[in-house]
Amino acid sequence: MYTIQPLKNEYVFIKKSSARFLFADQCKILTQWRKENNCLAEINAQSLQVTLKRIDLAFKAFYRRLATTEKPGFPRFKSLSRYPGWGYKTHGDGWRLFTGEGNKHGKLRLSTVGMISMRGKARTLGEAKTAEILHKSSKWYISVTLECKPKRTSGTKAVGFDWGLQKFLVLHDSQGATKQVDNPRHLKSLLPQLKKLQQSVSKKMNKSSNNRKKAVKKLAKLHTKIANRRKDFHHQEAAKIVKENGLIGAEILSVKSMTKKGGVKKRGLNREILSTAPTQFYQLLKSKAEEAGAIWVDIPTRKVKPSQTCYQCGIQKKKSLFERWHTCDCGASCDRDENAARVILNWALQMASGQELAEMGSRRGFAVLNHETPAIPLG
Numbered sequence: 137m138y139t140i141q142p143l144k145n146e147y148v149f150i151k152k153s154s155a156r157f158l159f160a161d162q163c164k165i166l167t168q169w170r171k172e173n174n175c176l177a178e179i180n181a182q183s184l185q186v187t188l189k190r191i192d193l194a195f196k197a198f199y200r201r202l203a204t205t206e207k208p209g210f211p212r213f214k215s216l217s218r219y220p221g222w223g224y225k226t227h228g229d230g231w232r233l234f235t236g237e238g239n240k241h242g243k244l245r246l247s248t249v250g251m252i253s254m255r256g257k258a259r260t261l262g263e264a265k266t267a268e269i270l271h272k273s274s275k276w277y278i279s280v281t282l283e284c285k286p287k288r289t290s291g292t293k294a295v296g297f298d299w300g301l302q303k304f305l306v307l308h309d310s311q312g313a314t315k316q317v318d319n320p321r322h323l324k325s326l327l328p329q330l331k332k333l334q335q336s337v338s339k340k341m342n343k344s345s346n347n348r349k350k351a352v353k354k355l356a357k358l359h360t361k362i363a364n365r366r367k368d369f370h371h372q373e374a375a376k377i378v379k380e381n382g383l384i385g386a387e388i389l390s391v392k393s394m395t396k397k398g399g400v401k402k403r404g405l406n407r408e409i410l411s412t413a414p415t416q417f418y419q420l421l422k423s424k425a426e427e428a429g430a431i432w433v434d435i436p437t438r439k440v441k442p443s444q445t446c447y448q449c450g451i452q453k454k455k456s457l458f459e460r461w462h463t464c465d466c467g468a469s470c471d472r473d474e475n476a477a478r479v480i481l482n483w484a485l486q487m488a489s490g491q492e493l494a495e496m497g498s499r500r501g502f503a504v505l506n507h508e509t510p511a512i513p514l515g
């Protein structure tokens with residue numbers, strides 16, 4: 137076992153005895169502490185374990201980053217103002233949900249707190265499993281995980297898509313149609329307001345002043361609003377894609393390549409507001425595709441190089457960020473993003489095994505079977 141001492145922003149490993157405190161050991165100690173300490177005894181035991189688990193995860197991530205060349209970032213102590221909330225592991229242990237008609241609104245009972253009215257609606261019906269209480273922008277939220285069997289069905293086309301900052305998505309499907317999804321206007325329209333609030337916070341230098349606190353609160357509120365709207369937008373777009381397609385090809389996300397992609401232009405607020413959530417969209421889309429039984433193909437960006445490859449002949453040629461049009465000696469000529477989406481689709485079609493496609497085909501006339509797949513270099 138090692139302990140770590142911060143030393144001039146670097147972490148030094150000091151080898152120690154074989155004493156190790158793992159999550160399980162800490163849980164055992166917690167049980168002991170709860171017997172001796174009334175404060176702890178009053179709190180739900182599972183909730184305390186959830187908090188321990190979070191610390192465990194934070195340190196695991198820290199050790200993982202240390203092992204790689206990433207900036208380690210020592211787990212941060214969460215003061216009361218930064219403490220986001222707590223969780224519950226089992227429905228009925230410390231918390232109980234009483235949903236209203238049609239799973240809308242209802243009441244929540246928390247042990248030692250009491251009965252609380254709640255507002256909101258589950259996207260799909262299901263059985264409550266775990267819950268997280270969140271304190272965000274001076275409001276309280278509960279996030280409940282439901283086990284459900286949504287009746288989602290996938291479409292019969294195959295699709296590949298490319299994402300960017302100017303256009304959120306450019307999709308190309310096996311029937312030859314290209315579609316694009318713009319970044320939503322309602323997010324863009326909030327940019328000036330966000331900028332104003334951020335300036336207002338940075339002008340108020342005195343960290344303990346009430347005015348600053350008020351400004352921080354306002355800013356946090358707007359951030360939450362933007363995040364909620366963006367999530368809604370992601371849910372809707374992901375649902376649309378799955379509804380129309382049975383085979384989805386998507387680039388494996390790496391934050392590094394995302395930030396590189398937009399270059400200098402992407403810096404600042406725009407980046408923050410419009411592009412911080414591709415991971416969220418990717419996860420939502422993937423889980424919806426799974427629910428619907430669609431075939432999902434991850435595209436290894438470095439190998440496939442969607443933006444540098446010609447969709448028609450497969451020849452790779454480097455393009456600068458500012459070249460927005462794809463032209464090739466083979467005669468191919470289309471928008472840069474459309475080309476990328478087509479390359480992704482081609483790769484997805486090649487990767488999905490013939491058997492899977494044939495099965496889908498026999499089930500509901502999978503359009504892809506008749507599609508001519510242009511060559512793609514596999515090297």
Ligand SMILES: [Zn+2]
Nearest residue numbers: 446449464466
């Ligand atoms: Zn070509």
